[in-house]
Amino acid sequence: xxxxxxxxxxxxxxxxxxxxxxxxxxxxxxxxxxxxxxxxxxxxxxxxxxxxxxxxxxxxxxxxxxxxxxxxxxxxxxxxxxxxxxxxxxxxxxxxxxxxxxxxxxxxxxxxxxxxxxxxxxxxxxxxxxxxxxxxxxxxxxxxxxxxxxxxxxxxxxxxxxxxxxxxx
Numbered sequence: 001x002x003x004x005x006x007x008x009x010x011x012x013x014x015x016x017x018x019x020x021x022x023x024x025x026x027x028x029x030x031x032x033x034x035x036x037x038x039x040x041x042x043x044x045x046x047x048x049x050x051x052x053x054x055x056x057x058x059x060x061x062x063x064x065x066x067x068x069x070x071x072x073x074x075x076x077x078x079x080x081x082x083x084x085x086x087x088x089x090x091x092x093x094x095x096x097x098x099x100x101x102x103x104x105x106x107x108x109x110x111x112x113x114x115x116x117x118x119x120x121x122x123x124x125x126x127x128x129x130x131x132x133x134x135x136x137x138x139x140x141x142x143x144x145x146x147x148x149x150x151x152x153x154x155x156x157x158x159x160x161x162x163x164x165x166x167x168x169x
Contacts, residue, residue: 003032007048016048020055030056030063037088038074043081050087057091064091072101076108082119085112089125093132102133106140113147120158127162131169141169
């Protein structure tokens with residue numbers, strides 16, 4: 001299977017799962033997929049690769065370990081399609097994060113939450129990541145709660161639902 005051709009040919013949940021299953025535990029294919037995710041010059045390919053990446057990491061979280069720091073740096077760049085940010089953040093929320101990314105990831109997630117332009121899913125994953133970091137660093141959760149209390153009256157139902165779960169802790 002030519003991975004790039006398959007990804008560009010199809011864009012459905014069925015095909016996303018099928019391609020992720022094909023990659024399975026193959027580290028070489030996973031590396032090829034992650035290279036497509038990081039290819040900012042081919043945004044259509046990158047956003048499709050992002051969805052497949054998310055499914056691969058759900059099945060085999062250890063595959064993403066060598067790329068975590070690079071994903072955090074990549075998400076900080078301007079101009080990514082929402083699918084790239086959304087799926088990248090979903091991957092980060094679903095794994096155990098190394099402490100060496102806490103600082104830059106915390107800053108990035110707070111920027112996404114307080115931005116007036118990010119979609120609710122990106123904000124929701126950012127809240128989840130900050131909550132996870134807050135388990136280790138209570139000051140982060142305290143700051144998160146303050147920001148959520150300030151923003152909740154102006155946000156969507158999805159944001160409010162995620163925020164209320166954090167505020168109840």
